[in-house]
Amino acid sequence: MRIPICTRGLDDNICMSGSRVSLVIAETALELVPDELSRHSSVRNHARRLQKKSSEILLDRSFHHSAMISGKIKLAWKRGRPDIAHFALLEALSTPLYLEGMLDVYIHTIDDKVIKISPDVKVPKSYFRFEGIIMKLFKEKTIKNNEGNKTLLELCDNTTFEYLINNIIESDNVVGLTSVGARSTADYVAFRNLIVKKNVKCAFIVGGFPKGHFSECTSELFSCSYSIERFALEAHVVIARILYECEKILLHANNGSRGI
Amino acid sequence: MRIPICTRGLDDNICMSGSRVSLVIAETALELVPDELSRHSSVRNHARRLQKKSSEILLDRSFHHSAMISGKIKLAWKRGRPDIAHFALLEALSTPLYLEGMLDVYIHTIDDKVIKISPDVKVPKSYFRFEGIIMKLFKEKTIKNNEGNKTLLELCDNTTFEYLINNIIESDNVVGLTSVGARSTADYVAFRNLIVKKNVKCAFIVGGFPKGHFSECTSELFSCSYSIERFALEAHVVIARILYECEKILLHANNGSRGI
Numbered sequence A, B: 001m002r003i004p005i006c007t008r009g010l011d012d013n014i015c016m017s018g019s020r021v022s023l024v025i026a027e028t029a030l031e032l033v034p035d036e037l038s039r040h041s042s043v044r045n046h047a048r049r050l051q052k053k054s055s056e057i058l059l060d061r062s063f064h065h066s067a068m069i070s071g072k073i074k075l076a077w078k079r080g081r082p083d084i085a086h087f088a089l090l091e092a093l094s095t096p097l098y099l100e101g102m103l104d105v106y107i108h109t110i111d112d113k114v115i116k117i118s119p120d121v122k123v124p125k126s127y128f129r130f131e132g133i134i135m136k137l138f139k140e141k142t143i144k145n146n147e148g149n150k151t152l153l154e155l156c157d158n159t160t161f162e163y164l165i166n167n168i169i170e171s172d173n174v175v176g177l178t179s180v181g182a183r184s185t186a187d188y189v190a191f192r193n194l195i196v197k198k199n200v201k202c203a204f205i206v207g208g209f210p211k212g213h214f215s216e217c218t219s220e221l222f223s224c225s226y227s228i229e230r231f232a233l234e235a236h237v238v239i240a241r242i243l244y245e246c247e248k249i250l251l252h253a254n255n256g257s258r259g260i
Helices: A041-050 A061-068 A082-093 A127-140 A161-169 A186-196 A235-250 B041-049 B061-068 B082-093 B127-140 B161-169 B186-196 B235-250
Strands: A021-028 A103-109 A114-117 A142-144 A151-156 A173-183 A202-207 A224-227 B021-028 B103-109 B114-117 B142-144 B151-156 B173-183 B202-207 B224-227
Touching (some): A021 A082, A021 A161, A082 A103, A082 B082, A082 B235, A103 A161, A114 A161, A127 A142, A127 B061, A173 A186, A186 A202, A186 A235, A202 A235, A235 B082, A235 B235, B021 B082, B021 B235, B041 B061, B082 B103, B082 B127, B103 B161, B114 B161, B127 B142, B173 B186, B186 B224, B202 B235
Parallel strands (some): A021 A103, A021 A202, A173 A202, A173 A224, B021 B103, B021 B202, B173 B202, B173 B224
Antiparallel strands (some): A103 A114, A114 A151, B103 B114, B114 B151
16 A cells, blocks of 8 residues: 655656755744843742843743733733744654754744754753753853753844845745745645755744734745645644655655555 | 645545544653652652642652652653643644544543543643643643633543543544554555544554553554654654644545645
8 A cells, every 4th residue: 555745747857955954933932031021020020930030031921921011012912932932943853854964943033033953952841941941042152062062052142034044044945834825735835845946945934923923024035935724823833744744755755655 | 736645546445434533642641749759859849839739749750850760659761741741732732633623632641540632622832831730630620611611621530541442432443653563654544544444433542651662551452553753753743743644634635636
C-alpha cells in the first residue's frame, strides 16, 4: 500500500529551492517589563516572587494584566505573552526538520530584538525553566552551553524585521502565514515555495502575538502571504503544519512515494 | 494549481470509518504528589510557594527532582512531567479537527485516572493557569464553565486504560503510536485506519510520558502500532501530525483535491 505525496508534475524546470528553510516567529509578544510599568504593584509583587528586579522580568499578562490595561503602553493587546514564544519555539525545535539541521529559527520581538537559535538547541518544556533562560538572555545577550564554548541563543538588540530578512537571513522569498493571506493549504504553500520556485532562499513568517495581524512594516516585506485554514490558527499549529509539509518535501524528496 | 491528497484508489469497498476519532494521551505523567514524597523538603517548599498542601500539588520533576530520586516511588523516570500533558492537550485542542467537533480527547494517567475533555474546551496556554485548573480538577473531580451548567473536564478515579478503551470510548481499532511500532508515516496511518478499515471506531494512542515505552497492560490492547519517524518524537509532534492527517481525510474528504 502506498500513499502519494505531491511530487506529481515535477520536471527539469521545477526543482527544490535548496536544503534549508528559515522560520521567523515575528512581532513576538516577548519582552522585559517596560519602564512605564515597572512600578506597578502587580509587577513588583511578581518580581519579588521571582527574586528579580522589575526591569529584569518578562512582561506577562497572566501576572501583569492590571498593569497592562492601565493605558501606559501602546499596543497592550499584542504584548505580554511569553507563553506563545515558548510553544512556538518548542514546536519548531521538536521537528525532524530542525533536528536534521535543515531549519534555521529566529524570534523577532515586538520591540525589535532578534533571538538567533543555534542548531541542536533544546528548549526546556517547563515554562518555569524557559522563563529563567530568556530572562538571562535578555540580561547577558547570549546563552552558552555548559562547557561555555558554544553559543546556543543570541539576542541582537535594535534589529528590525527588515534587517533580519535582508541582512541576516538574506531571504529572497518571504512567505507570510496570516489569516488575511490567500486561502490555501499547508501542503500547497510548501509545494509552491520549495518546489515550484527555483533556487530561492525561503523564509516562512508566523506571528508570535495573541491576536490581530502583522504590522505594515512586516507585511510589506512579504513576497506572498497565505491563510492555511478557514479561521485563524494558533501560531504553534501553523508552525507544526508548515514545517511538516516542508519536511515531506525536503527530507523525503527522493522517496517518490512513502508508506509501507 | 492543485495538490493531490490521498483519495486515490477509493471505491465502494473502502470508505471512511466515521466522522469522529478519539485521541488518548496514555500513561500520562500527571498526578498529585504521592504520599511517600509529601514530607520531602522540596515538595513542602514548593507547596508553600503555591499556598497549597503537599498532597494537593502536582508531582513535577522541575521542582521535586531530589524527592523523586530518593527511591521511594516506582517508575520515577516515567513520572512527574505535567508539562507534557499541557503541551499534548494544547496541541490537540488547537486543531480544526477538535474545533469542528470531530475529535474526542482523553488523558489516561500513569496512576489509572482518566480525564474526559468535553467539546469546546480551551486549555490555558499559561502553565501557571493550567496547573491551577488541574489541581482543582484533582480535588473537585469536575471543572465547570463560569455559568456552572456545563462540565468542561471530568476526572474518573480508578479507571484503567482497558476500561477507557472498552467501556468509555468503545473503540474497536486501537492504534498505538510508538517508536517500537511498524515503521510508517502519519499520512499512511491515517489513510489505513480511517479509509481502508470500514466502519470502525478508531482511537489513536500517544504516550504522555518523558521516555521509555508503553507498559504491557497498555500495548497488549493495541490493534496495531506504528512508528511515524526514524527516531522517537515528542508526544505533541506525534499528535500534531496524526491529527492533521486525519483532518485532511475527515474534514476535506469531499474536496477530492485541495489548493488554489
